[in-house]
Structures are given as C-alpha cells and as structure tokens.
Amino acid sequence: MAASAQDATPKRRPGKLKQAICPGALGKMSLEDKCKTIAELGLYGIDLVGPKDWPTLQKYGLIPTMCPGGGTIPVGLNRVENHDRFEKPVHDLIDQCAVAKVPNLIGLVGSRAKQPVEQGIENCVKFCNKIKSHLEDKQVTFCIEYLNSKVNHPDYDFDHMSYGVEVCKRSGSSRVRILYDMYHVQIMEGDIIRMAKANLQYIGHLHTAGNPGRHEMDDSQEMNYRGIAKALVDMGYSGYISHEYSPTRDPLTSLKETLAIFDIA
DSSP, X not given: OOOOTTTOOOOOOSSSSEEEEOGGGGTTOOHHHHHHHHHHHTOOEEESOOGGGHHHHHHTTOEEEEEEEEXXXXXXXXXXXXXXXXXHHHHHHHHHHHHHTOOEEEEOOOBOTTOOHHHHHHHHHHHHHHHHHHHHHHTOEEEEXXXXXXXXXXXXXXXXXXXXXXXXXXXXXXXXXXXXXXXXXXXXXXXXXXXXXXXXGGEEEEEEOOTTTSOOSSTTSSOOHHHHHHHHHHHTOOSEEEEOOOOSSOHHHHHHHHHHHTOOO
8 A cells, every 4th residue: 555645755757737637538347456556657636526525636646636526517606696606615625625635626616607708707806806815825726617608518618719818817816726727728729739738827726638529639639739748838837737538448557658758857
C-alpha cells in the first residue's frame, strides 16, 4: 500500500505539464484502484471528486485537482434567483478546499433560457463578487467552465470564450478563472492555441478530449493535441491539465498513450 499523504514522495511524469484525469478516463475501476494506478503513472491527481473521497486520493500522494459543487449545468450562476441556493455551499467548499489544499473549485453558469447574454455575465459577476474575498483569503481558485451548446449542452450560457473573459475581468480577482475545456472550445470556436495564448491570464484549469465523440486523443479525431501540448508549454501555462474523455478500448492502454502525448519537456 502507498505511504500516507504526509510520507509519500509522489512520482511525477517527465515534462512540464501537470497532468491529471477525470474519473471516467479509467472506466469502471474503483476509486482506490484509480488512485493507485495514476500515482504509479506519475499524475498529480483527479478532478471532480468530492470531499468524502479526498482521503483516498491523499493516501496515494494525489491532489483533488478540481472540486465539484459550484452550480449545475442547467441551473447555475447566471441568474440572481439561484445565488442564495449556491452561495453558502460554495463558501463551505472553499473552506474545505483550503484545509485539504485543493487548488480549484468548479463553477457552472447554467442555461440561457432566453435571458440576454449580457445579463448572464453580469449575474455571474455578482455571484463571484460575493465569494472572491473568501477565495483570495483561502487561496482557492473558482473556475467557471466553458461548455458547448451545439452538441452536448443545448442552451448553456457560457459557450464562447468572450463570456468567461468578461466575467473574469469584471470580477477583478486572480481567484476567478476559466476552466478551458478544449473539447467544448473546439466544437464552438476552434482556434484552441491562439485563444488560449491571448487569454492565458484568465485560464485556471484545462480539460482535454478528442473531438468528435469525447474519446481518445488519437488519429481518429480532428485535434492535434501534441501540437497543443507543446504550445501550452511554450506559452508558460502552469496550471493542471486533466484528461476528461471516455475510452473506447482498454482504459489503461488508452491513458498511457494519452499521457505520452502531453509529456513535453
């Protein structure tokens, strides 16, 4: 069994990108087995794992790289009538993240539902303003996620980069950032590298997956992730990059091939 979090000296992969996964990348394997496997592979941690499971990650010297809990995809932060529902739970999660040294907390904007985009942006800013001093005090980053409204999440409000950039700018806090999910960005706008470089100061976390299908990042899909990985290193991206795809073949074989793509010196 792995050493405790206090005693572990985590193995790390070669290269400058700090790689992690979302749980689905290793299929139906138990969380314990996922942790053991990715620790052996030299990853930093797992995204979207809630507080009750953090001790399992920490036992293997891993980080919960992105905490779930700030809004939902259909009902989120873009409407003021939802703010009371989410504000206290988010404050509670910020405290829990700080204690466990969890760097990021996800924020989901919600559906547009005929509300003007500008109003959605302003409402998200209002919510972020309610939590930003707490985020800054505890050194936790709130990352609002870019999702596509074309294929997977019809009517989701934050479906263009300009939306998230405006929320970050108007919030005026280094602890309000964007979860730049490159699968979703490719569907809506493409221009992955140039847009990341132009807005690097507002990007707090990355997700990957092949398009179409949200599967492996191999030669069956349209994105050149090796080129993207090199560009991220060249532009000085220093956050985590978490692989969020559904494998179509043996999950461990797929994951090893994926990690090698991103091992950029």
